[in-house]
Amino acid sequence: MITRRRCLTGLALAGALTAGPALAAETLVAVAANFTEPAKEIATAFVAATGHTARLTFGSSGAFYAQMAHGAPYEVFLSADTERPKQAERDGLGVAGSRFTYAVGRLALYSPTPGVVDPAGSVLSGDRFEKLAIADPAAAPYGAAAVRTMRTLGVYDRVRSRIVTGASIGQTFQFVQTGAAELGFVAWSQVINVPGGSRWLVPAADHAPIDQQAILLQAGAKDPAARAFLAFLKSPAAVAIIRRYGYEVP
Secondary structure, three states: OOOHHHHHHHHHHHHHHHHHHHHOOEEEEEEEHHHHHHHHHHHHHHHHHHOOEEEEEEEOHHHHHHHHHOOOOOOEEEOOOOHHHHHHHHOOOEOOOOOEEEEEEOEEEEEOOOOOOOOOOHHHHOOOOOOEEEEOOOOOHHHHHHHHHHHHHOOHHHHHHHEEEEOOHHHHHHHHHHOOOOEEEEEHHHHOOOOOOEEEEOOHHHOOOEEEEEEEEHHHOOOHHHHHHHHHHOOHHHHHHHHHOOOEOO
């Protein structure tokens, strides 16, 4: 005969075995395109550490903000700048007090062809290329940094007619990789682990700092996975990944 005590013990054990999956949740994260590769690694580490899942969508920060303003159901926003997360907070799209800088990006001039880009970026002053790719400066902070860099160097007016514009830094990198442009301003994180080619790490002083901020959006305010993802983004495991891709971490 099964005693009442043994029955209760069995129920408790069954509850313990099913508690993990029952509590697991998924969050939808909008990620600036420059942060694609580290975000993928962080999402993998996140599910291993917490059981929660982060579903990532990549694009330009400006395009994401426009989508969110029109009701896109993103729960977490990893922007490539500070202005759009601040605006999300002001407009009531973001949860007040949840915004923080998760990475500081670096800009690079890159070509998949060896010898095209010199260590000082002086190629921009010559006529050795027909097309130069940059991200849309109105939508992508790395594009705005590229324009500021060229103005700092005094070459913007000279190369302006040769610029091709990508909708995001991801598309800009594709332009360069496929040969649609011989060289382009991309995120340092996109090329830091790419062998071959030629590149110039743009001095940080040549443009405004690329402080990248994250914010919890109202759609994710009650989602434990959304809050857990932002907390994990500050963890030593995530910080190590971020630094490995050439970003600085405050």
